[in-house]
Amino acid sequence: MDTNISFTLKVWRQNGPKEKGHFDTFEMKDIPGDTSFLEMLDILNEQLIEDNKEPFVFDHDCREGICGMCSLYVNGHPHGPAQGATTCQLYMRRFKDGDVITVEPWRSAAFPVIKDCMVDRSAFDKIIAAGGYTSVRTGQAQDANAILIPKENADEAMDCATCIGCGACVAACKNGSAMLFVSSKVSQLALLPQGRPEAARRAKAMVAKMEELGFGNCTNTRACEAECPKNESIANIARLNREFIKAKLAD
């Protein structure tokens, strides 16, 4: 059975994008091991409200690891020490009694802090808007089985499409690069015949938008892949490079 733990919690507080931030330290007592990390923060907030203090702000929504909203940098890792999991899928039994747990926001120039650990990730939407789609008009599609797609391609496209757009790749990257995010979308659509007609245009447009929004250059450190909660592979980045270089050479 799970045991209760007590630990020191340091959380990042910042009132706005331009304000100076700082850490607040709290002593958390007797937290059950089967509490999720975000529920532990709920407990903290209930205490803060009881003391009539402002609760700690962080993004969260589905709490089952699929919406990509939660985004905490816990003890030096985006989404915390567990691999292949989002912050909301992290449970307190991963920590030991007496630990110091440090919670920070995603830190990247392209993701400005809104408040505390809530950051603005609208840059990702802008990248998708630049080309992360196929131009198909509603209701005008041909029969779904008209183009056969080999199972391997469909499966691989599915793996690429699993990306939840949480931004952990950018948060983990020392270069603040969004290549894993961009390449996952480009790869998904590059692998499917439906995405081919626009493949070259898409790769160029999305990479250009990424650059414009101030994301860094990929130096293949693989930190993104190691921290991705959905285990996206940097093989996607190689595919994006290939698509992009091909497109540029064809110009």
Added chain:
Amino acid sequence: MSQIDSKIPEGPLAEKWTNYKAHQKLVNPANKRKLDIIVVGTGLAGASAAASLGEMGFHVINFCIQDSPRRAHSIAAQGGINAAKNYQNDGDAVYRLFYDTIKGGDYRAREANVYRLAEVSAAIIDQCVAQGVPFAREYGGMLANRSFGGVQVSRTFYAKGQTGQQLLLGAYSSLMKEVNNGTVELHTRTEIEDIVVIDGRCRGVIAKNLVTGKLERYSAHAVCLATGGYGNTYFLSTNAMGCNCTAAIQAYRKGAYFANPCFVQIHPTCIPVHGDKQSKLTLMSESLRNDGRIWVPKKLEDAQKLQRGEIKGRDIPEEDRDYYLERRYPAFGNLVPRDVASRAAKERTDAGYGVNNTGLAVFLDFSEAFERLGRQRVDERYGNLFDMYQEITDVDPHDNPMMIFPAIHYTMGGLWVDYELETSITGLFALGECNFSDHGANRLGASALMQGLSDGYFVIPYTMQNYLADQIQVPRFSTDLPEFEEAEKAVQAEIDRIYNIKGDESVDSIHKKLYHIMWDYVGMARNAEGLKKALSMLKDLRKEFDEHVRIPGAKEGLNVELDKAIHLRDFITMGELIAYDALERNESCGGHFREESQTEEGEAKRDDENYMYVACWKYAGSDEKAPELLKENLDYQYIKVQVRNYKK
């Protein structure tokens, strides 16, 4: 008797939608860009509607409460999406999907709407494949299908266990394409606090920018609400934390009828509640019931030992296990529909046979499957779910049976809409889970995604044109009109009121009290006495909220607690609506079970003679007053109404 016109087109069932499309009014391209449409929400219904309307040339203003449209809770749907494609050559047809949906909904849905849903289902799959949704495929390159509860054909399309995610990302990408084209204006982290009605037509919304805390006004020729369901009334549910019914309840307060609120779906396979700090419940895919067997101990003393933690599930010998679903429903066994499985679990735990420390859990056991198929093959099918379960509970399902318990999952009820998806307020439309239309009293698995996308891609683009065709002379509205002024003032006054209560209880602590009232008296089994008690407790709870809620921090700027408090105010009203409806509907049907209406064996007993109608609730002008009931009678012309029987 019926004062309600659902505007069903003339003609035979199978031709109604075709006739409608052939005779509806259209808007020419030059006029489309002069017409504004507000779409609230970016889930499957909202995103697909905004993308399609934008693509047609309308000017669309789209809102979502999250930081990105892609986060809407449609993303969490696991199983799949139904479509009458008959790709498996197993005899599927539009009529059959229609029939299964009506029957699954326990004969409380409108025939014409459901038939249209079945009719457009095939086009949804075509659309999504063209968008690049990577559905599962067979080795030959054709689309794969699986079967789902309550039907005899394989018509469910899926993308691993993340079908909702893939469909939403498809709709989201189409939406972002239109944002890029400039036809859709997107506002994220923005919540709708009220709708604005001018001369009897819905003409705009009052929105709250959640980052700045400021109220904003938006005008349009028509408004679509695609804001999802009201499952979070129950605090603990499988819904996302942000899901709320504020926009829908606000529309109800402004005159939109709320239909069948008591039809709430309770999903049988969720991870049980573990403590009072829990924030949400996690769904384990329904597919687990294909190979897992559900049981509780036969002997009460074994159950008590389990509850005290003295023994584990694996310690109980085979002969002392009660596989109650197989016992009660020999024909369907562990695969009975969701509502039946949930109630059976409740019956056992109420009798004291619960298997965890709270006494609110039953076992879902794979040991027989491990023996029959071998551990490896079972892991291939469910390995990721086993891992997820172990991560959450720290129990390995290979060593010990999993524990599950029912939880609130989906709400069939919603804003009343006619055939054109228009609510009783002219110019206000409701799409997806937000409306009541297609699932009757119970939703079949893999039908929610179908309905959301059907409404957004294939219904609203037509019916919206029909509505706007005579609006082309109406110029854009100024947001300085007195109606906007008044609406904004009222919203601001309400926010000030809530903020200034400055009481001593947190929003969550009051919401948890709402949970206990709703779950105990308006939950899986309801009776008149309990419902009356719930109504009086809810009245007290509203009073408690009005006097004791505490919101720290500043009123201006981002204040999460303030927004949660606004949601809670509306959840309490919603809770009352559910209770009123449940009290009024003295029959058991679908997700609604009245203890007064059951057979001798304890099965649900429907009362078609007295309750074959849609209950539409009309706001009485104040939250304190009981709403007024209007009825839309259901007239089944094409289907023979039968008793749902899962025993043989």
Added chain:
Amino acid sequence: MWLINSPIGRKVVMSLTGICLILFLTFHLCMNAVALFSGDAYNTVCAFLGSNWYAVIGTIGLAALACIHIVYAFMLTAQNLRARGSERYAVTSRRPEVSWASQNMLVLGIIIVLGLGLHLFNFWYNMMFAELAGIATPIPPTHGYELIQQTFSNPVFVVLYIIWLVAIWFHLSHGFWSAMQTLGISGKIWLKRWQCIGLIYVSILMIAFVVIVLAFVFGLTNLCA
């Protein structure tokens, strides 16, 4: 121009120049290896290259490659620092999947450039440059073998050169497969292959260089003489 203003283009430049520099190292090693077997033969090679026009053109090309590689490295690093934002993480932790070299390529690069300076001062200055500028050196430019012997008689240089070669090994242990990845000739399977090929290749290269240095220290060169 996409090779300047797109992130992938800039990385392509890094990759191509990097690969060319690796090829040069291979060529350089072949030359040095001659000294292991015969001092005279090595001196013949030195004489053949010397300050002849093709060697000068080659050197200029090589210098251009190195300069582009270095200039781009600083450019990329500056952009990456900007992209990271002004606030740093208080706690950082590196997963085992992330190699130390990959996160310290610039630092390694700077060490390599310093080593290169030393190397140019020791050899290139005394060989090609002296010849071109007509400066008289104690050891004639064509007597490369003796020049090496003299250089490595000083243990300080031996240690510095070994540190330098280790730094190059780290730099290339990441640089080689990273270049393939950037050029897009990689994928789930080839990524592992390139890493393996790169590691073996670079290790052979650098071990051979170290062996040659040590051979001079212990007088084990000129074996066939």
